[in-house]
Amino acid sequence: MSDSPAPVTSADAPRVSLALTREVTCIRALAWRCDLPLATDWVALAAALTAGGLIALPAVRGLVRLGSNTGDELLLVPNSGRVQIRVHYTIPEHDRRFAAERLFQRVVYAFLRSCP
Amino acid sequence: MAIADLRGLIAEQSLTFLAEIPYVYHCHHYNLFHDQTIDDALGEVEGARVRTVAAHNAFRELLGAIFEKAEATTPAERISLATEVFSWMGQGKISLDVTATGGRARSASLHYGYAWREKYGSRVKRAEPADAVAAGFASAATELAFGLAWDGISASEHKCLATRDAECEFKLETTTSQTASPPIDEATTRRYMVPAIRGVDEDRISQIGAGLIEFMRGVAGDERGLVAAFNVFVTAHLPSYYNETVYEAVHRVERTQSGSVPAIEALMREAGQVCVFNTFGNVLLSPEWEGLVGPLSGVATDTMSFCTAIARGLGFGHWLVGSYEPRKRLVLKATSNYEVPFYRSRYGLAKKPRSYFVQGAALAMMCLAETVKWTEKPQLTNDYYIELFRGKPRYRVEQTKCMMRGDSISEYVVDAL
Numbered sequence: 001m002s003d004s005p006a007p008v009t010s011a012d013a014p015r016v017s018l019a020l021t022r023e024v025t026c027i028r029a030l031a032w033r034c035d036l037p038l039a040t041d042w043v044a045l046a047a048a049l050t051a052g053g054l055i056a057l058p059a060v061r062g063l064v065r066l067g068s069n070t071g072d073e074l075l076l077v078p079n080s081g082r083v084q085i086r087v088h089y090t091i092p093e094h095d096r097r098f099a100a101e102r103l104f105q106r107v108v109y110a111f112l113r114s115c116p
Numbered sequence: 117m118a119i120a121d122l123r124g125l126i127a128e129q130s131l132t133f134l135a136e137i138p139y140v141y142h143c144h145h146y147n148l149f150h151d152q153t154i155d156d157a158l159g160e161v162e163g164a165r166v167r168t169v170a171a172h173n174a175f176r177e178l179l180g181a182i183f184e185k186a187e188a189t190t191p192a193e194r195i196s197l198a199t200e201v202f203s204w205m206g207q208g209k210i211s212l213d214v215t216a217t218g219g220r221a222r223s224a225s226l227h228y229g230y231a232w233r234e235k236y237g238s239r240v241k242r243a244e245p246a247d248a249v250a251a252g253f254a255s256a257a258t259e260l261a262f263g264l265a266w267d268g269i270s271a272s273e274h275k276c277l278a279t280r281d282a283e284c285e286f287k288l289e290t291t292t293s294q295t296a297s298p299p300i301d302e303a304t305t306r307r308y309m310v311p312a313i314r315g316v317d318e319d320r321i322s323q324i325g326a327g328l329i330e331f332m333r334g335v336a337g338d339e340r341g342l343v344a345a346f347n348v349f350v351t352a353h354l355p356s357y358y359n360e361t362v363y364e365a366v367h368r369v370e371r372t373q374s375g376s377v378p379a380i381e382a383l384m385r386e387a388g389q390v391c392v393f394n395t396f397g398n399v400l401l402s403p404e405w406e407g408l409v410g411p412l413s414g415v416a417t418d419t420m421s422f423c424t425a426i427a428r429g430l431g432f433g434h435w436l437v438g439s440y441e442p443r444k445r446l447v448l449k450a451t452s453n454y455e456v457p458f459y460r461s462r463y464g465l466a467k468k469p470r471s472y473f474v475q476g477a478a479l480a481m482m483c484l485a486e487t488v489k490w491t492e493k494p495q496l497t498n499d500y501y502i503e504l505f506r507g508k509p510r511y512r513v514e515q516t517k518c519m520m521r522g523d524s525i526s527e528y529v530v531d532a533l
Contacts, residue, residue: 023347028234031347060331062407071338075403080411084403089234089344 018111020104023084028093032085032100034107041114042078048110049074072103083107117186119204123333124302128312129452130325130428130435132332135181136302138355139205140431140454141332143348144231145394146387150358151228151248153383157365164248170360171252172267177299178354179260191261198257202250203341205352210250210284210341216262218269218288221254223247225340226284229277231349237278245276247284249357254286266296300356300458308460309452310525315436317421324422327408328399328429346398359458362472367463381472385513388476389505392484396426397496400484412490416442419485424448427477435474438527442486446530448478450519459520469515471526478528479513480505486532509533 023031036045046064050056054074059065064076071088085103087096124133132139142150155163179198182188188197195212203209208226213219223229228246236242255271258264270291275281298304315321335350337343343350362384369380399405400412400422409422420440427435433454438447455471469475483504488494510533517527 030344058334060327060404060408063403075407077403077406080406082403082406086344086347089342089349090340093238 018108020085020100029096029100030087030089032087032097032104034083034085034104036081036083036111038078038081040078040081040111042076044114045110046076048114049106052106052110054106068103070099072099074103074107119182119201120333120336122182122185125329126302126306126309126452127326127329128434129309130329130431130433131305131309131452131454132329132431133302133305134178134201134352135185137178137181137299138302138305138431138454138457139178139352140355141335141350141395142353142358142391142430143346143350143395143398144227144235145348146391147228147351147353148232148235148246149390150361150387151246153387154361154365156383157369157380160244163365164244166364167248167357167361168251168255168271170357170364171249172256172271173252173297173360174354174356175253175256176260176266176296177301177356179256181299181301183260194261195257198253198261202253202257203337206335206337206341206343206350207253207353208250208341209337209339210254212254212257214254214258214261214288216264217290219258220288221250221271221286222283223250223341224277224283225342226250226277227342227349227351229284230342232278233280234349237280241280242276242278244279245273245284246278247273247276247286250284251286252357254288258288265294267291267294297462300359300461304461305452305457308457308519309433310519312434312451313436313449313525315424315438315449316440317417317437321421321425321428321436324409324425325428328426329431331404331408332429332431346395346402346404348394348398350395355454356458358473359455360462362455363459363463363470366470366472384472385476385479386505388473388478389480389483390476390501391473392423392477392480393501393504394496395430396423396481397484397488399426399429400490401493401496414489414491416440416485419488419490420446420481423481423484432474443532445532446478446482446485446528448474448481448528448530449517450474450526450528453519453526456519456526465522466518466520468521469518469526470520471515471518471528474526475513475515475528478530479511482511482530482532 023033054066057065066074073086075084087099210223251271255269275285433452517523
């Protein structure tokens with residue numbers, strides 16, 4: 001895992017990375033991201049994550065939003081492969097990274113389980 | 117009656133209302149900067165007083181209209197509904213322990229105090245409380261709950277999250293009543309707008325703006341009365357609060373220190389820049405945007421259209437791109453904005469263009485469209501803000517038409533230097 005954003009090759013070649021990086025954010029260390037292949041089976045991934053205890057939340061079109069019982073959220077953007085992890089703002093700043101890592105682990109395991 | 121059912125919309129003007137009182141969305145960066153600007157103009161003590169009075173007046177308008185529509189008549193009903201509305205707006209969860217002669221209010225999660233501590237708490241020591249908005253709300257809610265006259269109750273914050281207290285606390289006391297001002301409501305707003313016209317890329321802007329308005333309709337305070345969205349804390353807020361503080365401060369400086377007027381106007385414009393950089397920027401970089409609109413292209417004309425759509429989505433009015441020539445000139449227009457109705461109905465015709473917020477926003481939109489490398493996922497940090505806006509000037513803005521002055525439309529011209 002790295003604190004520095006992963007490199008971007010070009011707008012036409014979306015990032016594919018299973019590294020957790022700090023997301024563009026204004027509230028310190030609150031948002032984190034990883035990028036999955038566009039070919040990911042997003043329905044299967046969401047199903048694996050909800051089977052693992054996350055709850056489906058209302059979202060705008062084009063977005064899958066899942067929540068944990070501690071108020072953290074996962075946002076999946078199937079049309080770009082972006083996955084954003086939003087740690088709840090009440091988590092102390094020094095613990096936010098660890099909260100993000102725990103959710104990231106769940107994404108990785110669910111992703112591997114949902115791969116054909 | 118659910119609070120959400122009290123919402124109204126003039127769709128063609130992108131203006132939003134709650135119980136027919138205008139509201140808009142602003143993030144904590146803008147809110148904190150706005151308040152700091154008022155204090156910079158007037159000094160901390162007078163700035164806090166003006167902000168508290170403005171919040172009181174704005175919430176008297178809103179809560180009065182809500183109580184009437186919801187048929188809330190008893191003090192208990194009104195206090196309960198008022199705090200529910202405050203929380204729904206993302207202003208925080210506050211408890212009021214009050215009677216007709218005052219009392220106290222407390223909260224562990226107020227938008228201003230909480231966000232200030234989050235943004236600056238580890239680096240800056242603050243001595244003054246940050247929650248003038250909550251103080252004004254508390255006094256307005258108490259007055260209305262007990263059928264008291266306008267300004268019958270004053271509220272002051274003596275403990276604050278921003279000053280490292282565990283909770284915010286307010287003392288409410290009786291005070292001398294004053295004459296009420298007529299509310300700036302939907303009917304007033306309609307008097308000071310002109311029919312919406314189409315601008316460049318209108319169909320796309322219109323579609324995205326409507327999508328954002330729909331998205332924002334689902335936004336409401338959480339169990340702490342806060343809204344964390346787009347990586348910022350968001351509030352549904354009352355334009356009357358922003359307008360009264362800005363114009364009272366500017367008018368006072370004009371009366372007492374005319375030499376400082378250009379500096380104060382520049383600060384008010386900068387608040388618009390801060391809004392566009394932080395709120396618009398974070399919306400553009402959000403997964404919600406990516407889902408709703410798609411990944412950012414980084415093309416300047418796209419970004420300009422997107423920013424215009426975001427302004428509409430936040431309820432700022434019918435902004436449109438009159439013309440845009442990248443690296444040369446932007447002509448932004450508005451057939452409505454949230455500054456005009458307040459100014460015209462409170463002060464009459466302005467002698468000069470005074471739409472400071474949109475002036476700054478227009479300049480920042482040009483900057484965001486042309487300077488920020490969106491495809492490289494920039495970090496919207498304070499250092500980056502300083503680099504963009506406080507280095508060598510890249511653009512100059514002039515408001516060439518102003519509906520506050522009686523012009524037929526508001527127009528803002530940004531030229532590259």
